[in-house]
Amino acid sequence: MRKILIVGAGQSGLQLALGLQSRGYEVTLMSNRTADEVRYGRVMSTQCMFDMALQHERDLGINFWESQAPRIEGLGVSVAGPDGSRPIDWVGRLDGYAQSVDQRVKMAGWLDTFAQRGGQLVVHGAAVSDLDYFSRTYDLVLVAAGKGELVSMFERDAERSVYSEPQRALAVSYVHGLGPRPEHPEFDAVRCNLVPGVGELFIMPTLTTSGRADILFWEGIPGGPLDVFQGVKDPAEHLALTLELMERFTPWEYARATKVELTDEGGTLAGRYAPTVRKPVGRLPGGGVVLGVADVVVANDPITGQGSNSASKCAASYLASIVEHGDRPFDEEWMRQTFERYWETAQYVTKWTNAMLAPPPEHILNLIGAAGQLPAVANRFANGFNDPTDFESYIFDPSKTAAYVESVAASSTS
Template sequence: MRQIAIIGAGQAGLQLALGLQHHGYQVTLVADRTPEQVESGRVMSTQALFHDACETERQLGLNFWDGLCPPIEGIAFSVPHPELAGQKAVAFEAQLNDPAYSIDQRVKFAHWQRTFAERGGQVMTEQADVDTAERLSVTHDLVLVATGKGDLGRIFARDESRSPYNAPQRHLALAYFKGVRPRPGHSAVSFNLIPGVGEVFLMPGLTRTGDGAWLPYENVLIEAVPGGPLDVFGDVGDSGEQVRRMLSLMATFTPWEYDRVKDAELTDPVGTLVGRVTPQVRRPVATLPSGRPVLGLGDALVVNDPLTGQGAGSAARAAAVYLERILWQRERPFDRSWMHDTFEDYWGYARYVTQWTNALLAPPPPHVLGVLDAAQRHPSLAHAFVNGFNHPPQFFPWLTSPQEAVTFMTRHGAPSPAVHA
């Protein structure tokens, strides 16, 4: 059986390693931390996984938390009124056809890494670099890089034609809270869009306490337009100060969300994170100093801002596409042509995620605002919009075309002259 090495133990790297292992491949996984270090470390992201992405895990029997994790049953979308404090200019909600889930990645990745090792996989724990990739390329038929960190991530050249931004478009503050008051009705991702200012998200998830007990919690993510009124976390000193600033902003901009969170507490002392992401796409194949090629995977190649909640799902989709193409290749060489074609197969889906996310980083154009406004009055339109989060190609072509937006609205019984503004 051919030997494959994967550098990076996140959603894409672990899922592909376990998938290949399931099909009998000999896999070497390089992780920068042990499972115990992952479990005790700082939170990593909001990690929403919508239904289609969940299915890629279920097909491999990796859905260990289906019966435990609180389901995300829908999405509630709000735009605060620009002049009337505490009121909403736009507000609608709808249920997903199938629920989404959010598992604390500290729990998920630690368990997956242990599962891989228990099933006979080889795990190397080290801070991988280019030399690591070189060593592995000598003894393995294929080396995949599933991390964009450090010098190893930088060996993949930026694809300028697919990367419109050169700097972070949002500054991020994330916290995991226990004791958040549930929203009325069904559970949901609460998506609050504040044009020109940023976004505020709430989303239910599942983690574990230090003694191993399961703990439902709520992700709270603030995305700040750089230099704007939400951008106050650059000098935050500790978790307590970060939480105080987050609550203050929510009380001002989204008081309906503040009321849910004001009496909550952090899940753990390292349940917060601040950061920023530069959205970009990198070219899929890099050449090592020896001349041997390596293939990128997941966010080693495609990095989007988290405001559309697609990071974990896109990584899962990438792992599924790569797995299928590796199995299909059988004994044929993993040459540069195959590597490029494998990524382009994935990009056929990922381009919609990237285009949609990049579009939302800019102020919404009139035809998009028209769709959002009409969704308040037409449940079919709201349902179609919400379920696009599971399958982002559904946002096209109406997202980028005023004429197609008219067609989209009419299809759902909601013609509106606002689209022509």
């Protein structure tokens, strides 16, 4: 039985731990918090997982909340005009529904499951010196803790990292009491509200510790009018600021938010980080090596909602690579190949996300505008959030974008 240590108990670390556990590996998981500390703590993220990522959970039989979480059947895009109008406003339908489960619910539940199934759970923050010791007693050490000292072991990949500074200031509120969008009250959708030159507001239904809720998520261009959450400690003040900005920049969303209240005192989050791709092998002072997982090695901005999706896909890819490797040593070359296998698809997420952070070029604006008249374009764009590799074929090259829109327009009139 091969012994594997996973440091970090988020989407990727826990999914991988449970997957390896089900395959008979002896897995030790290091978490800096107990399940109850996670469950009753502050929200850790936003998350909207699309069908491909959800399927990885189904495959492992750990989709415990699928029947309870709202089914997100569409993805809508609205673009704000200078006068509070919406010159662009449409919704595309997803082929397979998406879902959001508050990570406090999911990670606490998965931690309990891992322990109940006989996994060794060590509740302790890990330092590089700890890993130096552990690397000699385990066949493989995986680092899935995307923040803190351990990330510094992984060198930034300058060729694959477009940005060196944060591109958005992030502010999240989990709320009860949000009304439906009056134009589409019959199904749940993620709403992407683009405010040119200012930032974005994302709204998504979720399952939280107190049941059904919605997430209000501002992404502000640094230094702009949305970059005002730093230093705000009081949750009520955080929500009031969120709503004030909604009233100013997205009045159509504010209209359904006039009666919202926070789900709990831990229902807010603010911060920023630089989107970064890192080299996958971390070197320890004693000569050992460890493999980085998910956002340790590929950290994208949340603007495209891919964080938990990428974490799930990375865990699934790594699980396959580990199992296929059999009893051979997990050396540096294997680590690099394992990461490159994941990067084959992850690179498209990074390319798309980095493109969305920049001011949109004319052909993208034309595409988003055309989606308002052509449901097939809206649907394809929406489903790209499930499988971002599809964007490569029509979204980055202006001539391909134009040809695609023309072909859809022609077929819709014929």
